[in-house]
Amino acid sequence: GAVVSQHPSWVICKSGTSVKIECRSLDFQATTMFWYRQFPKQSLMLMATSNEGSKATYEQGVEKDKFLINHASLTLSTLTVTSAHPEDSSFYICSARADRGGVYNEQFFGPGTRLTVL
Amino acid sequence: QKEVEQDPGPLSVPEGAIVSLNCTYSNSAFQYFMWYRQYSRKGPELLMYTYSSGNKEDGRFTAQVDKSSKYISLFIRDSQPSDSATYLCAMSASAAGNKLTFGGGTRVLVKP
Numbered sequence: 001g002a003v004v005s006q007h008p009s010w011v012i013c014k015s016g017t018s019v020k021i022e023c024r025s026l027d028f029q030a031t032t033m034f035w036y037r038q039f040p041k042q043s044l045m046l047m048a049t050s051n052e053g054s055k056a057t058y059e060q061g062v063e064k065d066k067f068l069i070n071h072a073s074l075t076l077s078t079l080t081v082t083s084a085h086p087e088d089s090s091f092y093i094c095s096a097r098a099d100r101g102g103v104y105n106e107q108f109f110g111p112g113t114r115l116t117v118l
Numbered sequence: 119q120k121e122v123e124q125d126p127g128p129l130s131v132p133e134g135a136i137v138s139l140n141c142t143y144s145n146s147a148f149q150y151f152m153w154y155r156q157y158s159r160k161g162p163e164l165l166m167y168t169y170s171s172g173n174k175e176d177g178r179f180t181a182q183v184d185k186s187s188k189y190i191s192l193f194i195r196d197s198q199p200s201d202s203a204t205y206l207c208a209m210s211a212s213a214a215g216n217k218l219t220f221g222g223g224t225r226v227l228v229k230p
Contacts, residue, residue, distance in 0.1 A: 004161070032216075041126070043206060043220040044162070093161050107218065109154075109161035 002028050004096045006110035013084055014118055021079045021113045023094030029074035030096035034107060035067070038091040050077050084117040091115075121145050124207055124221030133230050137194035141207035141221045144188065148209040148219070151183050153192045156204045156223065165205075166192070197228045 003026040013019050023033055032051050036044040050056040050071035058064050066088075068080040077096075081088055091114055095107035124141045131137055139153075150169055154162035168174045171185045182191040190209075194201055207221040 006161075034218075041223075043124075043222040044218075045220075046217060049216065091159070095161075106164055106167070109163070111161045112159065114159065 002096075002098065002106075002108040004030075004094065004108045004110040006092075006094055006113050008113060009111065010114040010116075012116045012118065015085050016083055018080055018082045019084055019115060021081075021092055021094075021115075023077045023079070023096065023110055025075045025096040025098075025108070028096075028098045028108075030077075031074065031099045032097045033071055033077040034095045034097070035069060035077075035079050036093045036095065038093060038112070040091075044093060047079075081115065084115070086117045089115055089117045119144065120222075121219050122207060122209060122221040125224055126222055128225040128227055130227045130229060131197055133197060133199060133228055135197050135228075137192075137197045137201065137226055137228070139192040139194075139205050139207075139224050139226070141190050142188055143190075143209055143219075145209070145211070145219070146185075146188070147211040150210040150212070151181070151190050152208040152210070152218070153179075153181055154206040154208060154220075156206055158204075162206055194226075197226075199228050199230050202226060202228045 005024045007022045035047045047062045048056045048058045056069035071077040093112040095109045097107045122143045152167040153165045156162045166181045174181045178195045180193040204223040204225045206223045208218045
């Protein structure tokens with residue numbers, strides 16, 4: 001099956017520091033990757049869509065300068081939370097999609113990264 | 119009003135019972151309907167997807183879509199304790215699987 005990994009699985013940082021989260025598709029090439037945010041007992045909210053080699057498309061209300069996304073290769077996308085604050089504490093989940101044509105192109109989700117900002 | 123509504127539960131059932139989950143939505147552009155299972159502190163796992171209206175069965179899982187009512191359902195037969203998880207419905211307007219709009223999730227507890 002298609003496997004997506006995230007690193008780190010959890011991270012604790014001090015307020016004002018930056019944190020980088022990696023998302024990798026391990027056994028397929030991901031033309032498109034997505035970043036979601038999930039608060040406790042709430043659903044996933046799409047933050048941005050990234051295509052390899054181009055700028056990410058951010059959803060309304062998501063600060064581009066705060067959540068920097070880089071999709072440098074077909075197997076790696078990174079999310080950097082800059083100048084993190086306690087309100088940025090959340091569960092960040094990425095997904096990757098291989099554009100294979102067909103009826104539906106499934107997104108495969110990573111295991112998520114728990115960010116706690118002190 | 120949210121685009122996709124889902125009862126948060128928790129829904130507690132005895133082992134072997136049928137679990138019935140549903141979502142309602144407001145955007146008539148949605149054509150692809152998915153059900154995901156998410157264990158605590160893990161990413162969602164796709165269980166089933168359905169295109170347009172109709173039923174789809176896969177093992178113990180049956181998904182139903184009624185576009186006229188903007189209502190989708192997931193049934194889990196012969197439920198097992200390992201089915202205990204949060205179930206998320208998600209919808210997309212395109213086959214490209216671009217923007218998925220998720221429901222809030224229903225927490226299910228199957229008691230042995």
